Amino acid sequence: MPANVGEMFYFGEQPWHRLGNKLDQPATMEEALKAGGLDWEVGTVPLATAEEPSSPVPMRVAIVRKDTKPGSQGRVLGVTHTGFRPLQNREGIEIFDSIFGKGERVYHTGGYLGDGEVIWVLARLPKEFNVAKGDTVKTYVLFTNSHNGSIAIDFRLTTVRVVCQNTLSLALKKDTKTVFKHAHQGSYTDLKDEVEIFFKGTLKAADDLREKFKMMLERRFDDDRVKGYVETLFPIPGKPAGAERNSSVMGAYLARVKKVESARKTTLFLARNGKGTELETVKGSLWAALNGVLEYVDHYEPHKHDPFAYALFGSGAMLKRKAFNLAVTNLQP
Incomplete structure (x- = not known):
């Protein structure tokens, strides 16, 4: 995964990574290709020593x-x-637009990472809902593609909590399709039809998400439960064999432990006092605990690499999905 944003655009509030070309309104497909620096093609070249x-x-x-x-x-x-x-940028985004955009101004962000190894566009769906009074969640579809084989052609449902701009891209369960992937092989003739079938399920998936989020809001989560939730997501690493006899190994281990402890401390604070906890019924809920993790990943986690890639495509996105799945587990009686 490349480690930096090459070019990108955004509409609305400045993203947490503070990068990109700001637009005054959502983009059309053609505007997205231009503003995101995506109107180029790739080819294949034989290799030799x-x-x-x-x-x-x-x-x-x-x-x-x-x-x-x-x-x-x-x-x-x-x-x-x-x-x-390869799936060309325009080819992929034209398929995306024919289903999700239909020529309208729906693109809120798009661009590429590195020199173009990974590209993406994010389109707003005509569906939003309130989890609590003043706590709105908007739904989007994210299209990503790679030109280096690092990720498959990918379409997925993504939510943004307005009050804090926390993002969450996930798969709910086997019978609720929120992620569509296609390998870079064979013909793309049927790709549009396959993605269109996927899209029909995303609106139902958004309804399922709303119900899950509301259940999390209603589930009271005391300090002990929040602590256990966070500690499960940020486990202390095991001590390597021979660490007691090797100061450099011990030093590296202690540094990892310190990082985990710092992550736990910050996430616990956000789960109890993060953005949105001032809203009625949110504080002390499982919903607040989940968003503490999302806020940590999106806005606080110190990244060696680009925070945008980390939060939407990389290990940060994986941690957020793990946090969601663990929250769903905690909904069980």
Whole structure:
């Protein structure tokens, strides 16, 4: 996963990562391609060893940006197997727009990471709901694609809690489709039909999410339960064998423990006092505990890499899904 935002645009409040070109209104598809720096194509190039004479590299090709000259930095986006079939940015976003956008101004953010290894657009769905009075959740569909094989072609339901801008992309359960993935192989002829079938299920999935969130709001969660919830999500790592005899190993271990303890402390504070806990019925609920984790990942977690990629695509997104699933488990009697 590339470690930085290359180009992007956004509409609305400035994102937590404070990057991108601000738009005064949501974008159309063509505007999204332009504002997000996405109107370029990729191609495949055979590989050979850098020696004289060179030897061809079997079963591998380089994925390159066609708008970048050979020899230039940022031209090669990745190396994949010869069966990898790129999905062009415009091709993928046209499919996305034909289903979710239909030519309207629905795009709130979009762009690419690194030199273009991963691209994305986020479209607003015509559905929002209140979990509590003054606590609105808006629904979106996120399209991501990679040109280096790091992630599959991906469409997923995403929610944004307005009061704190916490994001959550997840899969609810096997019979509620909130994520659609397609490998970079074979023909994309049927991709539109497959995504359209997925879209029909996303609106039902949004209703299912609303019910889950409301149940979390109603579930009282005392300090001991919040503490157990957070500690489960941030476990203390086991001490490596031989750490007592090796000061460098022990030092690295203690640094990891310190980081986990710091994450626990911050998340506990946010679960009890984070954005939105001042709203009626939110404080002291399982809903507040979940959002404490989401707020930590989106706004507080110190990242070695780009916070946007971390929160929406990387290990931060995985932690948020784990937090949601654990919250659902805590809804059981």
